[in-house]
Amino acid sequence: MKNTSFRRGIKRWHRIYREARMVAMALKSPNHPVLAHAVVTRRCNLACAYCNEFDNFSKPVATDEMLRRIDQLAALGTTVITLTGGEPLLHPDLEQIVARVRSRGVIAIMVTNGYLLTPERIQKLNRAGLDEMQISVDNVEPDDVSKKSLKVLDQKLRMLSEWAEFQVNIHSVIGASSEHPEEALTVARRVIELGLVSSAGIVHDDSGALRPLNDRQREVIEEIESLQKSRFTFAQRNPWRKNLMRGLPNEWHCTAGGRHLYICEDGLVHYCMAQRGYPAIPLSQYKQEDIVRESQARKSCTPYCTIFCVQRVAFLDQLREKPAQAIEQMFPTRDDDGNPRRRPLPVRVLGALFQPSQGAAKSRFFQKAALRILKIE
Numbered sequence: 158m159k160n161t162s163f164r165r166g167i168k169r170w171h172r173i174y175r176e177a178r179m180v181a182m183a184l185k186s187p188n189h190p191v192l193a194h195a196v197v198t199r200r201c202n203l204a205c206a207y208c209n210e211f212d213n214f215s216k217p218v219a220t221d222e223m224l225r226r227i228d229q230l231a232a233l234g235t236t237v238i239t240l241t242g243g244e245p246l247l248h249p250d251l252e253q254i255v256a257r258v259r260s261r262g263v264i265a266i267m268v269t270n271g272y273l274l275t276p277e278r279i280q281k282l283n284r285a286g287l288d289e290m291q292i293s294v295d296n297v298e299p300d301d302v303s304k305k306s307l308k309v310l311d312q313k314l315r316m317l318s319e320w321a322e323f324q325v326n327i328h329s330v331i332g333a334s335s336e337h338p339e340e341a342l343t344v345a346r347r348v349i350e351l352g353l354v355s356s357a358g359i360v361h362d363d364s365g366a367l368r369p370l371n372d373r374q375r376e377v378i379e380e381i382e383s384l385q386k387s388r389f390t391f392a393q394r395n396p397w398r399k400n401l402m403r404g405l406p407n408e409w410h411c412t413a414g415g416r417h418l419y420i421c422e423d424g425l426v427h428y429c430m431a432q433r434g435y436p437a438i439p440l441s442q443y444k445q446e447d448i449v450r451e452s453q454a455r456k457s458c459t460p461y462c463t464i465f466c467v468q469r470v471a472f473l474d475q476l477r478e479k480p481a482q483a484i485e486q487m488f489p490t491r492d493d494d495g496n497p498r499r500r501p502l503p504v505r506v507l508g509a510l511f512q513p514s515q516g517a518a519k520s521r522f523f524q525k526a527a528l529r530i531l532k533i534e
């Protein structure tokens with residue numbers, strides 16, 4: 158256990174460095190995908206009632222083909238790849254695929270329902286270099302909607318707490334399953350007790366659009382976030398999510414198809430998990446001009462979109478294009494009552510780097526120094 162904690166600490170700092178590099182690359186250039194979701198198998202061992210992303214018969218994507226797709230994504234300049242499904246742990250060569258992602262200098266994340274985790278599998282994923290695992294736990298007791306319950310998964314979470322050297326993020330989607338949203342709070346408390354990371358999302362329909370929340374659901378999201386106030390997460394600061402929680406639409410530009418790619422089991426590029434079928438071009442034929450065209454394309458589904466991973470990427474573009482406005486949106490200098498609020502140190506550093514008001518020459522000097530430290534040409 159002592160060795161696991163030591164290696165976890167070292168890996169954490171290395172991951173933070175590579176995440177900073179990913180952000181700096183996104184701020185420097187708008188012409189590469191920041192994040193791709195790649196399906197390794199459509200098959201799942203569960204059948205959640207709200208899910209339209211699985212079947213119970215598909216074979217895993219052939220390993221050679223999957224490795225080719227990773228290489229193609231890396232060649233396009235992709236900085237983060239999330240392996241998804243169906244259930245990725247059903248792929249017999251998942252660790253080899255994770256290792257290929259890392260060998261191409263890309264951050265490796267996977268999504269799983271956790272059912273198939275064992276200490277041996279976790280250690281294999283450690284050795285492959287996995288950076289982050291995301292699991293969603295929908296309720297405390299399994300019900301007809303979802304079997305991803307704390308009761309079933311608690312032993313898997315304990316296993317992860319003991320063995321995982323990668324970051325483990327447990328996600329509760331409010332409105333997905335239980336009639337009792339406070340169950341998500343029970344899940345979050347247990348997750349934090351085990352030293353893992355907890356986050357809360359908003360349920361959406363098949364097209365990615367918001368299903369309105371009631372007052373209690375809203376309160377639960379806020380309570381979950383207050384449990385981890387000291388930890389910075391995009392979800393907590395996401396200005397678009399604040400509107401959605403109140404049932405209001407947003408004005409933002411979705412760059413899916415360019416900055417975010419969803420690669421289905423057939424190797425086609427789609428905007429996201431909810432908007433499949435656009436542009437549906439094979440990844441092997443996807444070019445720079447496709448990335449630029451689709452990044453710029455207007456999507457009619459933006460106002461009520463709850464796909465936060467794509468919003469996170471879009472926010473980086475906003476930060477590149479209008480840094481002062483984006484920083485103010487995420488870290489307002491005044492609270493709701495109009496009182497001055499001090500920004501966290503890393504945000505002040507970011508402001509100094511990207512706000513020319515600090516002096517153009519000085520700002521350029523610090524930008525160059527930062528890019529050199531992060532090994533970005």
Ligand code: SF4
Nearest residue numbers: 201204205208243270
């Ligand atoms: S575990 Fe995930 S992929 Fe499988 S049915 Fe449930 S939500 Fe869908």
Ligand code: SF4
Nearest residue numbers: 365411429458462467
């Ligand atoms: S706005 Fe973008 S991320 Fe959201 S559903 Fe539409 S295409 Fe997907």
